[in-house]
Amino acid sequence: MRALTYQGPYRVKVENKPDPHIEHGQDVVLKVTRSAICGSDLHLLHGLIADTRIGCTFGHEFTGVVEEVGHEVKQLRKGDRVVVPFNISCGACFYCQRGLTALCESSNPASDVASGVYGYSHTTGGFEGGQAQYVRVPFADVGPMKIPDDMDDESVLFLSDILPTGYQGAEMAQIRPGDTVVVFGCGPVGLFAMQSAWLMGAKRVIGVDHVPYRLAFAEQYAKVETVNFKEVDDVVMHLRELCGGRGPDSCVDAVGMEADGSKMHNLLGLGLKMEAGSPTALNWCISTVRKGGTVSIIGVYGPPWNLVPIGTAMNKGLTLRMNQCNVRRYMPHLLEHIRAGRIDTKGIITHRFPLEDAPHAYHLFAQKRDGCVKCVLTPNGASA
Known part of the structure; x- marks a missing residue:
């Protein structure tokens, strides 16, 4: 697959990487349809986050279509469209049971600070991010939320973070x-x-x-x-x-x-x-x-x-x-605000790029050029 990769402070490029695969029974693999660049991705880009390793893929705001399903997954099927919270949560630990999914102690057991996070260095578990054509999603019955048939991906993309x-x-x-x-x-x-x-x-x-x-x-x-x-x-x-x-x-x-x-x-x-x-x-x-x-x-x-x-x-x-946001607890409520028109999520998107142009998109966003407020990437050539 094609994926954005970190090459050291201030340097990213798009290159070929191995396709992700099912590693645990609770995983799914998504074909990414939309992925956004977040302001906190710039902390990674600028070398401010410890243990950000060369070759890792950023991206914790994404939607996708389920391509592969682990044998323990009950809620999702191939072809389902989903939006995924940035924090990875097990749904069963002390914190997840209290709705504090940003503090999950199972997805990043080496840390006493944060849960696992997609594409956010090995300090948050070393999970690959969604600025790629495909991404592995652990605990797939817990985090991802199905996208209603009457809503497009960009309308719900920012429910991810x-x-x-x-x-x-x-x-x-x-x-x-x-x-x-x-x-x-x-x-x-x-x-x-x-x-x-x-x-x-x-x-x-x-x-x-x-x-x-x-x-x-x-x-x-x-x-x-x-x-x-x-x-x-x-x-x-x-x-x-x-x-x-x-x-x-x-x-x-x-x-x-x-x-x-x-x-x-x-x-x-x-x-x-x-x-x-x-x-x-x-x-x-x-x-x-x-x-x-x-x-x-x-x-x-x-x-x-x-x-x-x-x-x-x-x-x-x-x-x-x-706190880091406990994303999953807010998603259904905020979906209704979007549906009712009380929050215009797509209104903040100023730039859309194919994945191959991600380094240029990072430059615009980081340097605050061309009126850039929010960049959205289309990793699989989907129409904007």
């Missing part, structure tokens, strides 16, 4: 009717967090970024106010003043380790690798939100540590909530 992640980010922000919410990051996850904040009754939503086309896109797509942090003297004080002097009721960090802001954190985290990325957005969230407010963290940070003002959070009486 970024829509549930944005929704969980808004949910963890404990939004009450009439609240003001600030979302740091106007990328795809931030956009879905903004839309979800409206669904949960927010009265006012403000998006923060520094890329003009992303800010304009957020205004048009998510109907939010925006702030370009490069155009104000002090973004924290500016946001507090916009919110009555106290600050917003909650802040959502939809940026993570590659935040563009503090020169010190960029040097320590992105340059010298002395902390797990740059926590600038998280620090701004803690400083911006009102006393007694909530900070929701859905931006990806790596272990083991970051310089974060925990004393400020304690003395302000903040609630900090964070």
